[in-house]
Amino acid sequence: MNNQDCIFCRIASKDIQANLVEETEHSLAFWDISPRQPIHILVIPKRHHANILELTINAPDELVDLMRLGTRIASEKSSGSFRLSFNTGAEAGQTVFHAHGHLTSRTPKDQLA
Ligand code: AMP
Numbered sequence: 001m002n003n004q005d006c007i008f009c010r011i012a013s014k015d016i017q018a019n020l021v022e023e024t025e026h027s028l029a030f031w032d033i034s035p036r037q038p039i040h041i042l043v044i045p046k047r048h049h050a051n052i053l054e055l056t057i058n059a060p061d062e063l064v065d066l067m068r069l070g071t072r073i074a075s076e077k078s079s080g081s082f083r084l085s086f087n088t089g090a091e092a093g094q095t096v097f098h099a100h101g102h103l104t105s106r107t108p109k110d111q112l113a
């Protein structure tokens with residue numbers, strides 16, 4: 001199911017290095033290579049699905065696992081204000097066609113003390 005032409009499949013199989021945050025049985029979280037906010041982490045299913053729609057239809061258990069991981073990291077790393085968003089389709093800005101959520105926040109927990 002996974003393929004060598006997909007950069008996120010290659011990150012999931014540890015063939016390409018990424019700055020890993022956490023992983024579960026089905027999902028992986030790593031820092032975005034060009035962050036747009038102080039927290040900018042990507043959460044992906046380890047298996048290849050082209051986008052969030054296909055992930056939802058074809059593997060709802062993997063979807064739940066991904067959402068659990070994304071929201072857990074959001075609670076750990078942000079003040080509680082964050083976005084978890086899924087660009088879907090080229091016209092919506094999707095450039096990597098392996099489902100991924102952008103976890104972004106302007107208020108990291110460690111800057112609030
Ligand atoms: P999207 O435009 O929604 O498809 O998002 C793709 C994201 O993947 C962008 O924010 C890129 O900065 C990020 N990205 C691309 N290649 C890598 C990589 N090797 N490691 C980490 N993030 C990456």
Ligand code: ZN
Binds near residue numbers: 010047048049
């Ligand atoms: Zn892939």
